[in-house]
Amino acid sequence: MNNVLLLTDKLITGGAEMYFCKLENHLQDENMTFYSAAATGELYKQIHNKQQFIPLSLKNHLANLKILTKEVSLKHIDVIHANSLRMLLYSIAIKKLTRRNIKLVYTKHNVTILEKKMPFLFKRVLNQHVEEIIAISNFERDNLLQLGVRKELIRTIYNGVDVEHFSFKQLQPKETFNVGILARLSKEKNHELFLEIVNELKDVPNVMFYIAGDGPEREFVEKMIKDLKLRHKVMLLGNASNPYEFICNMDVLLLTSLREVFPMVVLEAMAAGTPIMSVDVGGIKEAVVNHETGILISQHSEQEFAKQIKTLQDNVDLRQHLGKKARQKVEESFSLSNMIHSTLKTYQ
Helix, strand or coil, X not given: CEEEEXXXXXXXXXXXXXXHHHHHHHCCCCCEEEEEEEECCHXXXXXXXXXXXXXXXXXXXXXXXXXXXXXXXXXXXXXEEECCHHHHHHHHHHHHHHCCCCEEXXXXXXXXXXXXXXXHHHHHHHHHHCCEEEECXXXXXXXXXXXXXXHHHEEECCCCECCCCCCCCCCCCCCCEEEEEECCCCHHHCHHHHHHHHHHCCCCCCEEEEEECCCCCHHHHHHHHHHCCCCCCEEEEECCCCHHHHHHHCCEEEECCCCCCXXXXXXXXXXXXXXXXXXXXXXXXXXXXECCCEEEECCCXXXXXXXXXXXXXXXXXXXXXXXXXXXXHHHHHCEHHHHHHHHHHHHC
């Protein structure tokens, strides 16, 4: 019998946090018991097994370590699966404090500060303390190899989509052509480019733009909408309580990020059959094949985005083709069942 503890920082809306919730919701094995721990947030309502959940503090790291060290000992934890670098460092400390033979698994979702500032130290931490590293794309696996992380530690397991929840929707005629972005309002998501695209198309009739998400850049986004006089063209919706509904209401979903590893929203749009148009960053091209399962833009160019949006607006057949091929790609390579099955193997 293996006892597994899933760790993440806090349950706010984000890709790594949604990944954590999917694991907590769907991991099942008759030979394993699963626990989870995080600081609470709006995603806490998605935790299914609340009796197995350990609440943590947002800022009191010493208190968190004390709580987790106690729980790891009491629950005889055999595997800790960390979903951030901070949680990995917690795990290393807990392993030393408890003196238990704990297997450490680390899913790398984002570029970390330690990786950027002191790559030699980041590499050393992974090589010396982690038994399994889950890379969520081959792009990220190759980055880890270039840093000098040992090849035998790394396994690519793609993010997975619940294809039953994100069911395929046929294109429905609408009064307007709806262009959306579903992302946290933070600098790396580059909503500035999204609004520059809106500005390029502000005089094109029957095209509307929608921003779903919230975050620290909200004031900047609101000011830019005002300064560019785009209030008639773009709606700022706040956090989407139902991402699937938002995605299905769009005719095309944009991703304008400065950097990404392998964002879940791309796969969710593909599963729903909503064409995705993305900057070619990170591992996105492992899912989005240009003019086959979506549209890839080589540079952060508002002119190129605007050109491709007009092409999609005028070509219903292309939108249908992209949607069908994208759904097929998700079913073959990016299903939630594949992700869960592969993750369970890392605990054994």
